Amino acid sequence: MTTARAPQREHIDAESKVDESPQHHRVELRLWLRLLTCATLIEAEIRKRLRENFNTTLPRFDLMAQLERAPDGVLLGELSRRMMVSNGNVTGLVERLVQEGLIERQVSERDRRAAIVRLTEHGRSVFARMASAHSDWVAELLAELPAQEQKALWSQLGDLKHSVHTAIARGQRTAEPGQDR
Amino acid sequence: MTTARAPQREHIDAESKVDESPQHHRVELRLWLRLLTCATLIEAEIRKRLRENFNTTLPRFDLMAQLERAPDGVLLGELSRRMMVSNGNVTGLVERLVQEGLIERQVSERDRRAAIVRLTEHGRSVFARMASAHSDWVAELLAELPAQEQKALWSQLGDLKHSVHTAIARGQRTAEPGQDR
DNA sequence: ACAAGATAGTTTAAGGTTAAAAGAAATTAC
DNA sequence: GTAATTTCTTTTAACCTTAAACTATCTTGT
DSSP states (O other): OOOOOOOOOOSOOSSOOOOOOOTTSOHHHHHHHHHHHHHHHHHHHHHHHHHHHHSOOHHHHHHHHHHHTOTTOEEHHHHHHHHTSOHHHHHHHHHHHHHTTSEEEEEOSSOTTOEEEEEOHHHHHHHHHHHHHHHHHHHHHTTTSOHHHHHHHHHHHHHHHHHHHHHHHHHHHHHSTTOOO | OOOOOOOOOOSOOSSOOOOOOOTTSOHHHHHHHHHHHHHHHHHHHHHHHHHHHHSOOHHHHHHHHHHHTOTTOEEHHHHHHHHTSOHHHHHHHHHHHHHTTSEEEEEOSSOTTOEEEEEOHHHHHHHHHHHHHHHHHHHHHTTTSOHHHHHHHHHHHHHHHHHHHHHHHHHHHHHSTTOOO
């Protein structure tokens, strides 16, 4: 009979990192890989802390964040668009959050296909605590970056976002002719 | 009887975007949200193209990319560390890629617990085509960003990465005393 | 040698995610 | 007014992902 083992450390080490930039890769590719590494690193840490501190997940937190600034509630479709995830995904997330008593769901009266969700009183209070901690965590993770550089980075990422949007829009225009809107 | 419907557009619109920067948020938080938006946007587009053009997924592509530069193969654990995902995750991905004949799996002779995976000849050839397209796609998405700005961004993301690593390491140091290595 | 512990990988349970198909209600075209 | 179409949501099947528990093997201390 074996004695109790230390729980296996599935969690990724800060050390282990993708090889971001083999010599022969284009600048664009290296930039994308580094951007992805940064996002993955931060996201993993935030997921971990949300679980450890609030026993919740990032998608649930994101959904609640969307509801927080809409006291009158949001339609599921609008939620799905804002969160950039599929409709079916939202269906499941809402289900679980309702189960936990953090949000409430109500069929629209004007359109009986549609459903509106909003935070409950409890949900609002819980979210306030989570959001505060979340903001602190992000500030902590970026702490070594001077404010000046943070602003510059934010601005440049705006340009990057614009480039991506442009490229995607161009692709859709050529792929779906006559579908203009 | 209804006629055939156009396939539902589950895919997110380029338009629909998270509200990145409510006025009252800290700079750090706004930076993080914008970084996440960029990463999500690019990643979604690449996933979509991998599926449409090669009928594969990003995790599978990533795994093959790790093997590409290791002709002698890689241990599963090493793979898991490099990809920044859990061991169990790699187990499943390897299973499916072996099934597709793109990689091969072999028990290590020196350590019968360990397993080595490497690309098959077929896998290597398929990956070459995928990697080429992938590189083009990324270049296309970032095309509007001047080379100069790409380099600046890459460099600043290096600082960001460093900040995150530092913060995480500091947290682990205080959380797990005596666990130095 | 052998008990104790460490290490490599798999399994399991739970949840997140998507595309596609389908259901239900509203809108539009005639 | 009603058939056709669009819109809002759910369901389904498949995959990705993780933490924790578990199996099998190797290593170490004595």
